[in-house]
Structure formats: structure tokens, C-alpha cells
Amino acid sequence: MSAVLQNLVNQPYKHGFVTEIESDVAPKGLNEDIIRLISTKKNEPAWLLDFRLKAYQQWLKMEEPKWPNVKYPQIDFQAISYYAAPKPKKKLNSMDEVDPELLRTFEKLGVPMHERAALAGVAVDVIFDSVSVATTYKQKLAEVGIIFCSISEAVHAHPELVKQYLGTVVPVGDNYYAALNSAVFTDGTFCFIPKGVKCPMDLSTYFRINTEESGQFERTLIVAEEGSSVSYLEGCTAPRFDTNQLHAAVVELIALDNADIKYSTVQNWYAGDEKGVGGIYNFVTKRGLAKGANSRISWTQVETGSAITWKYPSCILQGENSVGEFYSVAVTNNYQQADTGTKMIHIGKNTRSTIVSKGISAGHSNNSYRGLVRIAPTASGARNYSQCDSMLIGDQCGAHTFPYIQVRNQNAKVEHEASTSKIGEDQLFYFAQRGIGNEEAVSMIINGFCKDVFQQLPMEFAVEATKLLGFKLEGSVG
Amino acid sequence: MIHQDSKTILEVSGLRAAVEGVEILEGVDLIVKSGEVHAIMGTNGSGKSTFAKVLAGHSAYQVTGGSVLFEGQNLFDLEPEERARAGVFLAFQYPIEIPGVSNSHFLRLAYNTLQSQRGKDELDPLEFEDFVREKMKLLEMNPNFLDRGVNEGFSGGEKKRNEILQMALLEPRLAILDETDSGLDIDALRIVTNGVNKLANKDNAIILVTHYQRMLNYIEPDYVHVMRGGRIVKTGGKELALDLETRGYDWVGVERRVPASA
Numbered sequence: 007m008s009a010v011l012q013n014l015v016n017q018p019y020k021h022g023f024v025t026e027i028e029s030d031v032a033p034k035g036l037n038e039d040i041i042r043l044i045s046t047k048k049n050e051p052a053w054l055l056d057f058r059l060k061a062y063q064q065w066l067k068m069e070e071p072k073w074p075n076v077k078y079p080q081i082d083f084q085a086i087s088y089y090a091a092p093k094p095k096k097k098l099n100s101m102d103e104v105d106p107e108l109l110r111t112f113e114k115l116g117v118p119m120h121e122r123a124a125l126a127g128v129a130v131d132v133i134f135d136s137v138s139v140a141t142t143y144k145q146k147l148a149e150v151g152i153i154f155c156s157i158s159e160a161v162h163a164h165p166e167l168v169k170q171y172l173g174t175v176v177p178v179g180d181n182y183y184a185a186l187n188s189a190v191f192t193d194g195t196f197c198f199i200p201k202g203v204k205c206p207m208d209l210s211t212y213f214r215i216n217t218e219e220s221g222q223f224e225r226t227l228i229v230a231e232e233g234s235s236v237s238y239l240e241g242c243t244a245p246r247f248d249t250n251q252l253h254a255a256v257v258e259l260i261a262l263d264n265a266d267i268k269y270s271t272v273q274n275w276y277a278g279d280e281k282g283v284g285g286i287y288n289f290v291t292k293r294g295l296a297k298g299a300n301s302r303i304s305w306t307q308v309e310t311g312s313a314i315t316w317k318y319p320s321c322i323l324q325g326e327n328s329v330g331e332f333y334s335v336a337v338t339n340n341y342q343q344a345d346t347g348t349k350m351i352h353i354g355k356n357t358r359s360t361i362v363s364k365g366i367s368a369g370h371s372n373n374s375y376r377g378l379v380r381i382a383p384t385a386s387g388a389r390n391y392s393q394c395d396s397m398l399i400g401d402q403c404g405a406h407t408f409p410y411i412q413v414r415n416q417n418a419k420v421e422h423e424a425s426t427s428k429i430g431e432d433q434l435f436y437f438a439q440r441g442i443g444n445e446e447a448v449s450m451i452i453n454g455f456c457k458d459v460f461q462q463l464p465m466e467f468a469v470e471a472t473k474l475l476g477f478k479l480e481g482s483v484g
Numbered sequence: 485m486i487h488q489d490s491k492t493i494l495e496v497s498g499l500r501a502a503v504e505g506v507e508i509l510e511g512v513d514l515i516v517k518s519g520e521v522h523a524i525m526g527t528n529g530s531g532k533s534t535f536a537k538v539l540a541g542h543s544a545y546q547v548t549g550g551s552v553l554f555e556g557q558n559l560f561d562l563e564p565e566e567r568a569r570a571g572v573f574l575a576f577q578y579p580i581e582i583p584g585v586s587n588s589h590f591l592r593l594a595y596n597t598l599q600s601q602r603g604k605d606e607l608d609p610l611e612f613e614d615f616v617r618e619k620m621k622l623l624e625m626n627p628n629f630l631d632r633g634v635n636e637g638f639s640g641g642e643k644k645r646n647e648i649l650q651m652a653l654l655e656p657r658l659a660i661l662d663e664t665d666s667g668l669d670i671d672a673l674r675i676v677t678n679g680v681n682k683l684a685n686k687d688n689a690i691i692l693v694t695h696y697q698r699m700l701n702y703i704e705p706d707y708v709h710v711m712r713g714g715r716i717v718k719t720g721g722k723e724l725a726l727d728l729e730t731r732g733y734d735w736v737g738v739e740r741r742v743p744a745s746a
Contacts, residue, residue, distance in 0.1 A: 436580045438564035439540050440594035454584030
């Protein structure tokens with residue numbers, strides 16, 4: 007790789023600071039006592055403790071998945087602390103009561119909170135290590151019947167809803183990391199949009215891991231009742247540590263008849279340094295159930311961080327005419343590894359799904375797309391369109407595509423397109439010959455490559471994503 | 485057109501250049517003045533295209549000797565993008581595809597970069613659209629081409645027209661056209677060369693790199709140079725091209741090559 011390209015792709019991580027806040031950290035290790043401790047700390051009802059213990063028992067019998075195209079040393083699950091909360095932990099009634107140090111952290115991160123949230127028209131829930139610290143805009147949302155709060159709060163305030171839906175899309179024993187999450191999840195976001203309500207603003211959660219040797223296991227549950235719609239945004243960052251932190255989240259979405267859920271992620275966990283030391287292991291299970299007729303679930307993700315990403319936001323298209331979408335940009339640099347993609351499970355008649363995946367690999371990184379399109383015998387008239395494009399920057403990186411297609415209905419139509427391209431010296435020379443410098447050229451090429459996905463992001467997120475790719479790959483280009 | 489009092493735009497002296505350690509240019513001498521059209525002809529491997537790319541600053545080529553002055557300034561002090569902004573333009577033999585980047589966006593960025601370099605106003609997307617459409621008429625181009633990716637899925641002819649369109653937008657002092665005639669059918673050749681003729685004026689200069697005389701039926705050169713073994717071995721007027729067309733390249737410069745290897 008030329009020196010020019012090397013400089014362009016090696017920009018330092020900007021969110022790698024640690025916030026000096028006293029934390030309440032559970033002893034390392036995982037056993038039933040720790041799970042009981044978490045449950046007690048959170049003052050949980052018995053059914054939730056049962057849920058956790060059941061998951062833990064399942065997890066003990068399971069093995070870490072070995073099929074992803076990623077390599078990492080065996081994780082010692084007993085060396086992780088499963089609970090870390092900023093102190094003091096008294097109940098917060100308004101943003102003014104939040105630790106100012108914490109607020110400064112979010113300011114540094116550019117989280118649109120407080121008045122800025124009002125200006126941006128975004129309601130924000132912030133998860134710091136394991137605990138939800140603030141939810142803005144709750145009042146205004148409540149007026150139209152929307153519940154937007156931390157999942158711990160929802161367990162107490164709306165137990166019947168949480169109990170009804172939790173674990174119904176991702177069962178406790180679904181996979182190794184989902185089982186682990188179900189046993190130890192500490193917080194997360196709950197969102198309920200009642201019948202017929204169009205959520206008047208984008209809902210947003212910011213996640214941050216701040217403590218070394220802690221894991222983050224958040225749980226998100228979004229329910230959209232008949233005829234409702236919501237757009238949900240999530241952003242993630244973490245400080246720079248030489249050790250690896252585990253992030254194993256579970257996200258469940260449920261869309262009833264004619265409901266519409268749009269879920270957008272910009273993931274920028276610390277990716278490790280240029281030699282591959284440190285970084286987040288991001289092992290996440292995200293799944294949406296398009297349960298009702300004409301419902302729609304749309305995932306858009308921009309994955310730029312984490313040492314390892316293992317993540318397949320999926321849709322189960324159960325309702326007739328339901329629609330599933332997956333738009334993804336995954337960028338890997340240095341020694342990052344990503345194995346990401348989606349599953350589209352077509353069950354209902356005339357269900358449709360679209361997959362657009364853009365993988366960008368630089369440095370020594372490896373970037374894999376893994377996707378499954380399954381058409382069940384019941385899914386007459388189902389259609390899928392998949393497009394998987396890879397772009398290579400330099401000649402030390404890898405791009406891989408693993409598409410799985412299972413069609414068990416004669417009336418279904420499945421299309422798959424794939425391409426691989428490379429940002430070459432000759433492209434950069436072409437730009438240079440027209441007076442356009444390398445940084446701007448790379449930015450233009452990358453943004454052109456990702457255009458189909460960025461178009462799907464809400465406006466302020468699209469701007470952020472473009473910037474992030476700028477930091478990640480080109481330096482000062484914004 | 486040759487003028488007695490015109491300014492020197494390019495002065496190449498003893499230029500040597502290598503790619504991967506193999507010397508391709510072995511001492512090129514050339515002077516180009518404003519208002520002039522120079523044709524550089526020669527067989528495959530004679531060094532014509534290398535010469536063009538070295539002037540533009542392609543990183544695959546190392547300059548191993550000699551000098552190039554562009555309007556009195558050492559060209560090798562400038563990065564490729566600085567050369568472009570200073571007014572050196574290369575119409576590529578094989579323009580590369582840049583998928584997903586729209587032509588209009590690309591052209592506008594290139595244009596505005598130059599405008600700001602020259603201390604002139606940049607154009608917003610709407611103003612630029614009007615401006616570029618006017619220029620496109622010169623090359624009889626379909627307006628829908630603005631919305632397509634840069635060179636993406638273009639035919640050979642469309643790519644070459646796009647190169648000359650860029651020349652029209654950027655108004656370079658020195659335009660080097662690297663085999664712009666190759667891959668063009670006769671209609672496209674007429675359109676492209678007609679465009680070039682309209683862009684040529686007394687303040688700029690054009691270097692045409694070509695295999696064949698046919699392009700010179702449309703663009704009349706003031707000088708014809710023959711390259712062989714990495715140097716210019718013969719220079720003449722436009723009649724030299726006709727000679728080459730009938731007699732081939734074998735006879736040219738043979739008498740001069742003998743002492744070179746001694």
C-alpha cells in the first residue's frame with residue numbers, strides 16, 4: 007500500500023478517553039450468585055430472575071460459535087465483571103442531577119442531549135457502562151402514549167408489557183451470546199409505540215463502555231403496535247484500553263399489523279490500536295419480528311468500530327406482505343475483523359426483503375458478509391433482492407462473502423448480486439490529475455460506494471456517518 | 485499556430501524516467517510554446533504514453549534525470565494535483581471508472597477546485613449544471629450522462645468525450661491528449677477533434693500523443709515528433725505524419741541511434 011493510502015487510513019480514535027467517575031463494580035466472574043446480585047441490585051421481580059437463571063443454565067450447556075470468519079483468543083468469561091454502574095446511584099429525576107463529569111463526557115462525544123436534544127428533536131436514552139443515566143423527552147412522548155425509558159424502569163413501571171414480549175423474538179437459548187446476555191443484561195432501552203401512533207421524533211440511545219474489564223450487556227426491546235411507526239437510532243463508543251471488552255447485546259423488535267420500525271445504528275466502539283491491541287468484542291444479536299400483515303422492519307447499520315464484530319440484524323417476515331430491509335456499511339481497518347450480515351426469514355405470503363451490504367476493508371483487516379435468505383414453503387410470492395459489494399483499500403486486507411439462500415417455495419423470486427472493487431493508485435491519480443487531492447478523492451469514492459446505505463439514514467445520522475468514515479479513513483475530511 | 489513572440493509553456497531537457505527500475509525515457513528534449521499544437525508519434529513501447537504520464541506525475545514512474553520547466557517553474561516540485569491546478573491537463577488513454585460518484589459531482593468539484601485556485605468564484609450545483617450543459621453541447625453529449633457514475637459503463641467513445649469535456653471545463657494551459665483517438669469511430673473522432681480545435685487558442689498549447697496520422701487530419705499540428713527508444717528522434721511539420729503513414733516508423737531515427745549505445 008502506498009504511503010499516501012497508509013496515512014489516510016491510519017487516523018487515531020477520537021473517543022478513547024476514560025471518564026473519571028467512581029463506579030460500583032461487581033466482582034469478576036459469572037455464576038448464579040452474580041446473577042442474583044445483579045437482579046437484587048436492580049430490585050427485579052422474581053419472573054425476571056427466573057428468566058436470567060434459565061438463560062444461564064442454557065448458556066452453560068452451549069459452546070462459543072466457531073463458524074464466524076474471525077480469530078481471537080479464547081475469552082475467559084470468569085475474568086469479566088458483569089456489572090458496573092456510575093456512583094452515586096440515586097434515582098435521577100432530571101438531566102440536572104446527572105454527574106457533570108458524565109455530561110461532559112457526552113458533550114465530548116457529541117451526544118445530542120438536554121436542550122440540544124430539543125433542538126435536534128431527538129429523544130435520547132444514554133447507557134453508561136451498564137446503567138441508563140438519562141432519558142430525555144419522556145414527558146412529551148408520554149402525552150401520545152409512547153413509552154421510552156430504560157428497560158430496568160420498564161420492568162417496574164410496565165411489567166406486563168416487558169413480560170409479554172421479552173425473549174419472544176430472541177429466545178433465551180437462541181445462541182451463545184444471546185443466552186449470556188439474557189442471564190446478565192444490566193440495562194438497555196424499552197420502547198413501546200401504541201396503536202396508530204406515529205412517533206413524532208426519532209428516538210435515540212447512546213451506549214458507552216467506560217470501565218476496563220467490564221462487559222456491556224444491554225437489552226433493547228421495541229414494540230410497535232398496529233398501525234404505529236418509529237425511527238430508532240443508536241450510537242456506541244468506548245474508551246481506549248489495551249485489553250478487550252466484551253459487548254454482547256440483544257435487540258428485539260416486534261411490529262404488529264401495518265406497523266413500521268426503522269432501526270439505525272452507528273457503531274464506533276474502540277477498535278484496538280494499529281497493531282490490533284485492545285478493542286471491543288462486539289457480539290450482538292439483533293432480530294425483528296414482522297409479525298403483523300403489511301408490517302415493515304428496516305435495519306440500517308454503519309459499523310466502523312470494534313476489534314471484532316459478529317452481528318446479523320435479521321427479520322422474520324411472518325405477516326403477509328411484510329417487508330424486511332437491511333442496509334449496511336461495515337468498515338474495517340488495521341487488524342479489525344467483521345463478520346456481519348443479515349437473515350431474512352420469509353414465512354408469510356408476498357413478503358419482501360432487500361439487502362444492501364457494503365464492506366470496506368483497509369489495513370490488515372478482514373471483512374465478511376454473511377447472509378441467509380430463507381423462503382419457507384408457506385411464503386408464496388416472496389421476493390428478495392440482495393446486493394453485496396466489497397471495496398478494498400490496499401493489498402493486505404480481505405473481503406469475503408458468504409451468502410446462503412434456501413428457497414422452498416416455487417413462487418418465490420430471489421436475486422443476488424455481488425461485486426468487489428479496489429481503490430487503486432490509478433483512481434487517485436485520476437482525481438489528482440483533475441486537481442482533487444487524495445483525501446478528498448478517497449472520501450468521494452467511499453461516499454459514492456456507500457450512497458445507497460447512507461440515503462437510508464436519518465439526516466443527522468447520515469452526516470455523522472459520513473464524518474465517521476472521514477475520521478476512519480481519510481483524516482480531516484468532514 | 486506558431487507565433488514568433490509566444491511564451492514558452494513547457495521546456496523538457498534530457499528527461500529520463502523509469503518504471504520498476506527499467507528506463508523508458510532516455511533523454512527527451514522538447515519545447516512547447518503557447519498557441520502551438522505538437523503531435524508525438526511512435527510505435528508501441530516507444531515511450532509516448534510514459535512521457536505523458538511523467539508530465540502529469542503518475543507515481544509508478546520515477547524521474548531519473550533531466551528537467552521539466554512548466555511556465556518557468558520546476559514541474560517536479562509539484563504534486564500531481566498541484567500540477568493539475570497549475571494548468572497541466574492529461575486526457576487519459578484509459579479513463580478509469582469511479583462507481584457511485586456522479587459525474588456532475590466529480591466535474592463540479594474539479595471545476596471549483598480550479599476556480600478557487602485561480603481566485604475565481606465557485607459555482608453552486610444549479611449554476612454548474614447550466615454551465616456544464618453548455619460545454620456538453622460542444623461534444624454533442626447526452627445530458628443524462630451527468631447523473632451517471634464517473635466513466636461507469638461508458639463506451640470507449642463516451643469516455644473520450646468525457647475527457648475532452650473536462651478539458652473544456654478546466655481550460656488548461658497545457659493539454660496532453662494521450663491516444664484520445666484510439667477506440668473512436670469516425671463520427672466520434674470528428675466530434676472529439678472538433679471539440680479540441682474549438683478549445684485551442686493562442687494562450688494554451690496541446691500535445692497529441694498518437695499512433696496514427698488519422699487524428700491529424702482533424703487537428704492540424706504545428707510540429708510532429710517521432711519517439712523511438714525513449715527519445716524524440718525526428719521532428720518535422722505536419723507532412724512528417726503523412727510520411728510516417730506511408731513509410732511506417734522503421735526508417736526514422738535509425739541514423740541517430742548508432743552512437744547512443746556506444
